[in-house]
Amino acid sequence: MHRPVSTSLVTRLTLAFIAVATMACAGTLVLAGRLLPASGAAMADLAITCAALLLGFAPAAGATARLFARPLLRLIDTLDARADAAALRAVPGWAEAEDLGACIAALLSELGSHHQELREINATLERRIDRRTAELSKANARLVDTQRRLTDITENVPALITYFDRDYRTGYANRMVGEWTGLDPAQIVGRRLDEFMPAAAFAARKPWMDRALTGERVQFTESWTGPDGETRFVDVVYVPHRDTDGAVVGLYGLSTDSTAVRRAEQALCRLARHDSLTGLPNRLALGELLPAAIDRGAGNRRGIALLFLDIDRFKQINDTLGHAAGDEVLREFGRRLRACVRAGDTVARLAGDEFVVALEGLGSAEGAERVAQAIVLAMREPMRVDGNELVVGTSIGIALAAGAITPEVLLADADRALYEVKRAGRGSWRVAEPLAHVVGQRERGMAALTH
Numbered sequence: 001m002h003r004p005v006s007t008s009l010v011t012r013l014t015l016a017f018i019a020v021a022t023m024a025c026a027g028t029l030v031l032a033g034r035l036l037p038a039s040g041a042a043m044a045d046l047a048i049t050c051a052a053l054l055l056g057f058a059p060a061a062g063a064t065a066r067l068f069a070r071p072l073l074r075l076i077d078t079l080d081a082r083a084d085a086a087a088l089r090a091v092p093g094w095a096e097a098e099d100l101g102a103c104i105a106a107l108l109s110e111l112g113s114h115h116q117e118l119r120e121i122n123a124t125l126e127r128r129i130d131r132r133t134a135e136l137s138k139a140n141a142r143l144v145d146t147q148r149r150l151t152d153i154t155e156n157v158p159a160l161i162t163y164f165d166r167d168y169r170t171g172y173a174n175r176m177v178g179e180w181t182g183l184d185p186a187q188i189v190g191r192r193l194d195e196f197m198p199a200a201a202f203a204a205r206k207p208w209m210d211r212a213l214t215g216e217r218v219q220f221t222e223s224w225t226g227p228d229g230e231t232r233f234v235d236v237v238y239v240p241h242r243d244t245d246g247a248v249v250g251l252y253g254l255s256t257d258s259t260a261v262r263r264a265e266q267a268l269c270r271l272a273r274h275d276s277l278t279g280l281p282n283r284l285a286l287g288e289l290l291p292a293a294i295d296r297g298a299g300n301r302r303g304i305a306l307l308f309l310d311i312d313r314f315k316q317i318n319d320t321l322g323h324a325a326g327d328e329v330l331r332e333f334g335r336r337l338r339a340c341v342r343a344g345d346t347v348a349r350l351a352g353d354e355f356v357v358a359l360e361g362l363g364s365a366e367g368a369e370r371v372a373q374a375i376v377l378a379m380r381e382p383m384r385v386d387g388n389e390l391v392v393g394t395s396i397g398i399a400l401a402a403g404a405i406t407p408e409v410l411l412a413d414a415d416r417a418l419y420e421v422k423r424a425g426r427g428s429w430r431v432a433e434p435l436a437h438v439v440g441q442r443e444r445g446m447a448a449l450t451h
Helices: 007-035 040-055 061-082 085-089 094-156 175-181 199-213 259-273 283-300 314-321 323-339 365-379 407-424 435-449
Strands: 160-165 170-173 218-225 231-242 248-257 304-311 346-351 354-360 383-385 388-390 394-401 429-431
Touching: 160 175, 199 218, 199 231, 199 248, 231 259, 259 283, 283 304, 283 346, 283 354, 283 394, 283 407, 304 314, 304 323, 304 365, 304 407, 314 323, 323 346, 323 354, 323 365, 323 383, 354 365, 365 394, 365 429, 394 407, 407 429
Parallel strands: 394 429
Antiparallel strands: 160 170, 160 248, 218 231, 231 248, 304 354, 304 394, 346 354, 383 388
């Protein structure tokens, strides 16, 4: 380790050296004048040296030493050649000159030592600077490579990536923005979102953005129509952007196309709620639709009629013609049933050959019976199945609900009425009495028998 050398120390030593050297030069000139008044060359060199020292033209210790020592050595050689040692020591001031020379030699040695230390320190600093420069260059190369990779990802990922500041001004939009919206990403950067987004769409989007700008991570789904006219379902995520002080200065947006997923969900939902053979709502769907229909009937005081149907002697069709023929009968039965009711009425297949029709807003039992009659007549028309002409009959039980009732009770009433029709000979319909009324009749009959 090198001892640190302060600038003030070097300056002081240099100034001291110049002062001492100047004094030495002056003393030497006086001495030489006494001994060698005719030594013109040596005197001229010494004069130049003194002038250079006095005017400050010797900033480096080594250069100063060489500038001063060269004429001095020539003077000493001249003195040694022309005078003996005893004569020189007899010259007044010679001892002081020798002391001064010793001081100058020591000072030159000290300055040379510090000069070497400074050179080594400078070399060390240069090596450190070179090493640090190389490290910074490598770090910058890594940063550039990382930025390039991030750009490659953001520009090719199948999602919309955007950035907005607190004024809803676009700071970044990736390539997918152009593909999805038809807008040039370079043209919308620097513009507010409401400058290129329809007003209604911006009004729907702004509350979500405002929540993100308060520091909340938000997620929502929206649908919009692209330039190709196709409706997309888009899942949007907004993430707040905070500065080093933690203040929210903008938000990042990530939008992914979930159209395929939504359509798959809708297809699965339809499959779960519709009969695959007839395409009609199934038992699950009826369980969801019927409570709402009962509530509407109670609310408008027009009630609801529920028709419970099955196909007469359907087991014989399966046994004689096979299940494929039976399936075709079920499909045709469902089509005819759908044609006999209004568009707003519910037609569902429960299981096997059992079907249900929910009629809303009829207002009377007579209206339900007219629909039941139309169904019975429609089913009597011959069906063409596998080259065979079939006449299929149906039996219908009708239950009415004018007030609050559960779907289970309403279905049970209609099922009882259907059973009574089958017991009476099939091919007809019957309106069921409310279950509470039937129970009351049974209780009164039991009471009469016991008295």
